[in-house]
Amino acid sequence: MFGLGKRTSFDVPCTVEIEQTSETLHAHVVLDGDIEIGPGDEVLVHDAPTHVDFGERLVVRRTATVVRAGLLDKIRARFEGYRELTELYEVSFSTGRVQ
Incomplete structure (x- = not known):
């Protein structure tokens, strides 16, 4: 059981892009290097x-x-992801009319 919940962390430079225009509204973070983020990992910039004026x-x-997820965090993140995905599969075959 040793190391199941162990989390490690490290700092890395990154680029933050925020845009708010009539064509797009987005915020992206790109980490320097070839760093893969997996289930349960966290990134704190x-x-x-937190704000950009319209058109900028x-x-x-x-x-x-x-912050790298420990084994239990990875398992929990994958389980929650599958659970949320299955919610998208819920389909109703009713007519949609209330009687």
Whole structure:
């Protein structure tokens, strides 16, 4: 059971892009290097901007802390993902009319 809940973390530089225009509204974080984020992992961007005015695009460099999930966190994240996915499968064959 040793190490089942153990979480490790490290800091990495990243690029944050936020855009709010009539064509798009998005926020993206791109971590430097070839870092793969898996189920249950967390990424915390330090001093991340939270607002951009309409019609503007903001690109900034920041530092992010990546927290790797322990084994139990990975299992829980996968289970919750499957559970939420199955909710999308729920289909009703009723006419939709209330009688």
